[in-house]
Amino acid sequence: MTKSQQKDLEALHASRIATIEAASGPVFAIPTHYPSGYRVKPHHHSRAQLLYARTGVVMVTSAIGRWMVPPGHAMWIPPEVEHAVEMLGGVNMLSVYVQPRAVPGLPEALRVVALDDLTRALVVEANMQPYGRPDDARAGMVMALLLDSIPRLPEAPLGLPFPADPRLIALCRRFIDNPSPHLVIDDWADRLAMSRRTFTRAFRRETGLSLSTWRQQACLFTALPRLAAGEAVTSVALDLGYDSVAAFTTMFKRMLGSPPRGYFGSG
Template sequence: MPHGREIFRGDAAELGRLHQSRWQWLEQAVGPAVALPTEYPDGYHVPQHSHSRSQLLHALVGVVLVTTRHGRWMVPPDHAMWIPAGIEHSVEMLGDVSMRSVYVMPDAIAGLPDGLRVVGITDLMHSLIVESEKLPQGAELEGRGGLIMGLLLHEIPNLPERPLGLPFPSDPKLVALCRRFVAAPSPHATIDEWADIVGMSRRSFTRAFHRQTGLSLSTWRQQACLFAALPRLADGEPITRVALDLGYDSVPAFITMFKRMLGASPRGYMRGARDNGEGMRRAPPRLDGPAP
């Protein structure tokens, strides 16, 4: 398989062959870690599969929906998903996606995560991923390349775990509701409204949604609103504008929700992310005033 940025386009049969070729190449590659960049079009679906290597799945641009038997997870910008070796998963692109994945041998170093998790991508890890994709892949690396990959591996256990994974239900009708909500989030969605849309009683809907996501609709809705808010706040948009655009009646109500979900105010959370090396590629959020 030639090294470089692959663009996955074409009919289903052709794309299936491309993916099969990549997976076969990956299984034969040597070295503790392999970094592969890929460009995907909006709506592209990578069918269910697994690797003998663990995967750090990070989208530089766009949003991905990862599905495993443990649930569905939408990973926000400046974050990644750690998928342990052997876990069956599929990936769907929500918008055009520039994906950067690092595939890691399970015994590459001590301390690698042993379960699915969403992690924050620090500035250091971002730089290491960008540099690693320029290196020859599938071979043992020495010198500068070996140092880059070695540091990248040692940084994976240090990536901060974030409670930001957004599980999606498995029922197609519920998935459709969730997707519509993610496209236009609002704090005012109610259980009764969603139950009526899918033709279920309130009790049946509540049980089904919790069983398939592990969350109540209220908590899931707040998580989805956070997903919409975080990249805008990180881009420096005023908190007031973000809160009102998301349908909150007041800024204090939005801040209260934010603190309840993430344990800090928007200002405090973004400041902490910058202090930890995350979010430095963007401006801090402002309470009011024009966006930059």
Template sequence: MVGKVRNVVVVNNVYDRPGMIVSGTVESRAQRYQAGHRIPVHTHEGAQLLYARDGVAMVSSAQGRWMVPPDHALWIPPHVQHSVEMLVDVTMLSFVVAPGARSELPSRVTAVSVTDLARALIEASADPQPADDVPGRMELIIPLLLDVISTLPERKLALPFPSDQRLATLCQRFVAAPSAELPIERWAGELSMSRRTFTRVFRRETGLSLSTWRQQACLFAALPRLASGEPVTTVALDLGYDSIAAFTTMFKRMLGAPPRVYLGNKTGD
């Protein structure tokens, strides 16, 4: 069957089992992974959409890291080297789009929020059906899914890393022990820079202010803990927030909903 289908990217060595080819434009597979499972560095000839039905995964590349929490997806353009790590148990749906299928799709790695329509199309395209029914269904579903992908709202789930090695070392140290209250003066002092110079260099290297980058790093630390059921209070205080309200405000600003709503009441407290 594989040899008879054109314009489909088959990446059987990337995942634990072969994927299901659903059309000449998109290859789809759904897989349940345990916490700690890691898919090593690889690339695709076509673009890829990774959707987390539940759980939290982290995608890493030379350009940075991206979080893929529930009801979000990550668009990865062709030929981008990346690895995937499951931070908790994850049900992951993967779609690889044939090269040249759509020119208007994103040209950079982009985290998006999955709408109800997109979710329904994703689930439908990953749902195995009798072989005779697949071509007809997919001729309707796939073009609409590709149209919808280009309209999904972008979310700030990226954590870009600077290319400057000294600055990257500070960022890696922060990711290992994030704190919402770590002052910019300490970062600048460690690099023997003035606050103004550090601010300019950090934004040039990452595209973000230190404040925004720090919040996103804290969000990266919080999501897998919240998804595994830890209380919001515990996570917020561990990350150095003065109050639960401050943490909730940050969370809602970044992801569009407070923790309990966002994670479907999986969190304690």
């Protein structure tokens, strides 16, 4: 990407934010296409965002963690939360922006959600509606049904929360730089001079996850961008330290619901 293209995309994003902030009505949808590798700088908006990458994979980063948004999923970003977005592959992003408290039950925290067929179709349809005509009857019905669907979306285990404790976060960042499926709880507990039980409680308190689940998700965060770029499953699995492709595939399917082969064509 040239500097001119980068500048044009940054100007487009600033213009989109202004449009979103000026929009009326409880729901506003707008599509955007981003090239592979583009990174939207840290920003925030007064509306919550349901971010759906119809093509490509998106990584969202905030001060408290990272979230991977693969096909078939969307990211819920509450209002006023500063975040950055990185594109892994060319991304056709369909976004729905929701006013705070538009309906009861909207999520209060960042999360990846699984999209059912109906909600996915509604997001696509909402992004095809004439957003310059908020009184359009058909658009109003689509937006109302979509708004009703959002609180019902199940959370998917695709977040990688960071602990606040500086000793724990140092261990986590080193692991992200060199992930492995063979991480042992006792090793990290010994480094921090903690018993296994004390460490386990501290890690779950800080991240909301067991170390085993966090480790698997960190491995996924390393694997997904490479798979999205077309790398062979075998090379990714072995580079991550898995003893076999079958072991990696089992983990991948358990976490994401389908095996890695062909996964990026399933969204």
